[in-house]
Amino acid sequence: MPKANLDQIDRSTLLARKSEKWHTYPADILPAWVAEMDFPVAPSIDRVLRESVNRWDVGYPIAPNDTGLREAFARRMEDRFDWAVNPEQVEILTEVVQGMYLSLLAYSEPGEGVVVQTPIYAPFLSAVRETGRELRENRLTFDTKEWGIDFEALEASIDPSTRVLLFCNPHNPSGRVFTRPELESICEIVLRHDLIVVSDEIHSDLLFDGRAHIPFGSLGPEIAARTMTLTSASKAFNIPGLRCAVAHFGHRKLQDRFNTAVPRHVRGGMGILGLYATLAAWEEGHDWLNEVVSYLERNRNFVVETTQMKWPAIRCASPQGTYMAFLDCSALNLAPSPARHFYEHGRLALSEGRVFGPGFESWVRLNFATSREILTEIFERMEQAVDPEMARKAPFASP
C-alpha cells in the first residue's frame, strides 16, 4: 500500500474545504480548533467513496440491521479490544453526539442528575442542559503532569436523583486514557449508586505509547448491563461529515428502553456513503491508522517539548491519546481570553477553554492533527502574539 504522505499537505486544498475547521474563519486565520484532521482519508475510504459516486450509489441505505455494520463493529471490538459483542445489541445512529442526547432522553427524566467529568467536550454539557437534566460536575484533578480522577468527589457529586454518568474515555480535552484500576473504581461507584453509564469511546483508536483501550462495557456482566457505548469511525478516520455512528447496549433491556424512547425515525438515518466509508475504515484501514497514530504521537511529543522549552508559563499534561492538547495559559494573563488573544494577535484559531466547563476560561485546546510544517507555524503564531518574557515566566506553583 502506498504510504500517505502526511508531511506534504497542500494548504490550498485545505483552504478549499467547506468543512467547519477550514471554513469558519477568514483565510488568513490558521485553524487549530475543531476536531478534524488535516490528513487525506485512508486509501480504502477514498476508493469506496469514488466507486460509489461513479455508480451514483447514493440512494436509500438498506435497513440498518442488514448493512453488515453491526457485525463489522463486533469483529473490530473483538480484534482490537478483546471484547465480545453481540451484533444484535448494536443500533446504528448518525452521530455520537446524537447518541448522547438520546441516551439522556431514554435513561433519565427532566430534573434528574447526570454526572460529567470536566473539563469536557462541550456537547456533554449542552446535552445535559438542553434536555433539562441537572449537571453533577466532577472536575478532574490536574497536577501539571497528569489529569486524574478524584473518586471521593465523584461519589460526592451523586445524589439520589442522579441517573447517568456521561463518561468520556479516552477523554477530550485532557487526552487521558483511563487505566483499569481507575475504571474499576468508577465501576464500584456506579454499582453502588445504581447509575447507567453512557460511555463515549470515539477516540479509542487514537492512543499513544503502546496504551490499550479498555471498553467500559467490557468490565464484567454487571457493568455491561448498565452500559451504553457510543463510537464511530469519524474521529480516527477523519470522516465526521459522513454521519454514521454506533451504539452498543450491554443488555437487551437497556436497548429496549432506548428503542422505545427514541424510535428509529426520530433518530434519523445514516447516509449510505457513511456506511460504506465506515466499513472501509474498520475492515481495511489498519495500515493507514497505524501510520496516522504514530505521526500524531510524534506531533504530541513536539507539542509537549516545544511548550516546555519555549513556554514554561503554560501548563500542559502530555496527552495519552486523542489529538488535542489542553493548555493552561492563566500565567500569561491574556485578555479577554487566551483564545481570543491568539486569534487577534496571532491570527490563530484555538478552542476557547470556557466551552469545556466553568473554571477553564484561561485554557485553550490545540488540535495537533496536521503536518509538522503547519504545527510549527501554529507555535510561531503563538509566539508572535505573546510577549516573550511572559512566555518564559515560570508557571505558578501547582496547587
Ligand SMILES: Cc1ncc(COP(=O)(O)O)c(C=O)c1O
Ligand atoms: C468525545 C467526542 N465525542 C463525540 C464527538 C463528535 O462525534 P460525532 O461527530 O459523531 O457526533 C467528538 C468530536 O470531537 C468528541 O471529541
